[in-house]
Amino acid sequence: MVDIRPFKATILKPGLAIDKLVCPVYDTIDAAQYQRFASEKNNIIHVTARRKDTDRDEFIEHAKKNLDRFIDSEVLVERERPAFYIYGIMYTLQPEVLAELPEKDRRSRYFAFGLVTLAKVEDLGKGNIAGHENIFEINTRERYRLMKACMMNFSPIAAEYSMLDHALNNLFEEYLEFRRPDFVPNPEKPPLVDVTLNGSRHLLWEVTDRTVVDKITKIVSGLKLLILDGHHRYTASNMMREKDGIEYTMMMLMEGEDRALLLLPWHRAVRNFSRENLARKIDEKFKIVWQSDKNSEEFYSQLRHRGSEFDVRLGMYDGEKFSVLKADEKSVLELSKKRGEVAGLDLIVLHDWLINPLIRGRPEEDVSFNASPAEAVARVDSKEFDVAFLLNKISIKDVERKAFVERRNFPQKSTLFLPKVAEGIVMRRIE
Structure with missing residues (x-):
């Protein structure tokens, strides 16, 4: 069984100009992007991403100092109650990327949902959670050191599950009272976060209703999870479990049959x-x-x-x-x-x-x-x-076959998962 639990998220303080404070996931940032986002002194990039010419030890020290500053100045604040979180991402594709897809998969707009939760960490491939890509050990060690120094998860690890009846996504749409890809904001359930980054709109809703939390827990309990994005962060979380007794990490669970979840080639x-x-x-x-x-x-x-x-x-x-x-x-x-x-x-x-x-x-x-x-x-x-x-894109079914049947890994950078989460939308203080 997949063991999940609600948690108190850390977010950028509502009311701040958070469009200036979020950034892409650390391993997608090139030198030009780093310079652009780092020009804002309170951008989360100062704790999540290492500039390529920076020493690794210096980066960890720099990140910890900036995190302490963000918390002391209340740039970052923690929510009061444990919750599950619905993470929605609305995005479009460039014409040259759309051309890679079969015509039936091309859309003017994609809108994906994910459940952000704590998930109990286990050895990859030995239970309910599997990976599919090889990793670089030096990058895993850096993520482990960053997580341990800061005692934070800065962005959720993205994982996929199979659910032919779409029960979880249907529950989200019923709870929020709209059907994707349309978005009709419900004034009674406003998002905690609503920000656009590089053309993609990121929305985060908090779910504290006990009945809904229990329903989500029951739906998810029998699933198998396949990591799509965040192999280094998950392996670093497993190191924290083994070395430091930290048993849970922050993940975003997405339905593999969701038409808005794409795997493209690198x-x-x-x-x-x-x-x-x-x-x-x-x-x-x-x-x-x-x-x-x-x-x-x-x-x-x-x-x-x-x-x-x-x-x-x-x-x-x-x-x-x-x-x-x-x-x-x-x-x-x-x-x-x-x-x-x-x-x-x-x-x-x-x-x-x-x-x-x-x-x-x-x-x-x-x-x-x-x-x-x-x-x-x-x-x-x-x-x-x-x-x-x-290259041709790899299907979700092929990735599942690789992970759960063949029990092998693809080479590094085999699948480009879309949509990408952003750093700074939802974080978790590790207790």
């Missing part, structure tokens, strides 16, 4: 390899089924086409032309049997056959992860990288 831009070796590898394992000097709807149609579960297709841009590479199905089948994996074969093929054998340097320096095809293409056009690989 596209790769790659450098420091031999073009001759790349051409040889493509000739050995792939055939080019489509090619053009333009990135068109036909490109995505060819990329998404699936003749079978072993029909692996990769998009590629080399600075001059876009190509769709179709992997040899017999070779893909052999690779699948050898590894005992079916979910995520596109990523396995890309890394095993093209990226890992070809890069001369270190992957963390010579592979760039990009949220949109346009970003990956721009990195090639700027000559910063030599080639971009554009």
Whole structure:
């Protein structure tokens, strides 16, 4: 059983200009974004994100000092009563990202719900909570040190559950008295937080009604959870459980069947390899089924086409032309049997056959992860990288299969989960 419980949230004090005080989740912030958000001295970024050129020890000390300042000056305040929280995120997608999706999944606006709760921590994959991505140990240690020094969770770990009858989301809509994607504010149930960040609107409602809390607890108790966003934070929370006896962490639970929950690919831009070796590898394992000097709807149609579960297709841009590479199905089948994996074969093929054998340097320096095809293409056009690989999205069902059936992890940066929570919407003081 998933063990959840209400808690007293820490939030930015109502009445403040909180649009200036929230920021994106720490691991999505680049140098330019850091500079923009950090220009406001009370922005939560000063306790959640390390500037890339800052020493890790210095960052932890800096974060603790700023957190103490925020609490002493009541920039941050704690709610009086334990509660569950409904976190709503309204967002849109850029045209180049929409183009990646099948037409049936394209919408002018998405509105996702999540339940923010404390959840009892357990070893990943050994009970009711599983992960699906590999992590970097050094980043986990940094998150652990930050959480322990500050005794705070600064943003909820996002996890997915399967619920075909949509009971939890239906309960939220009944409680708030509107149906998504429409939003009709109820003056009797105003949100604690209502703020727009980078075009996405973040809303937080507090649920203290005992009857509703009990209903939520009963609905959630039999679920299995799959972490979508926050593998490092969850692993750090597990370290706190083992080392410090802290048994609960803050999570946001989202329904996998929700049409507003999207898993998109991280596209790769790659450098420091031999073009001759790349051409040889493509000739050995792939055939080019489509090619053009333009990135068109036909490109995505060819990329998404699936003749079978072993029909692996990769998009590629080399600075001059876009190509769709179709992997040899017999070779893909052999690779699948050898590894005992079916979910995520596109990523396995890309890394095993093209990226890992070809890069001369270190992957963390010579592979760039990009949220949109346009970003990956721009990195090639700027000559910063030599080639971009554009990928199909992975389905929720494939991620569940990887975690609960195959019990394996995808490579780092395999799935881009949308929507993203923001730092500063809901926090939790660790007691």
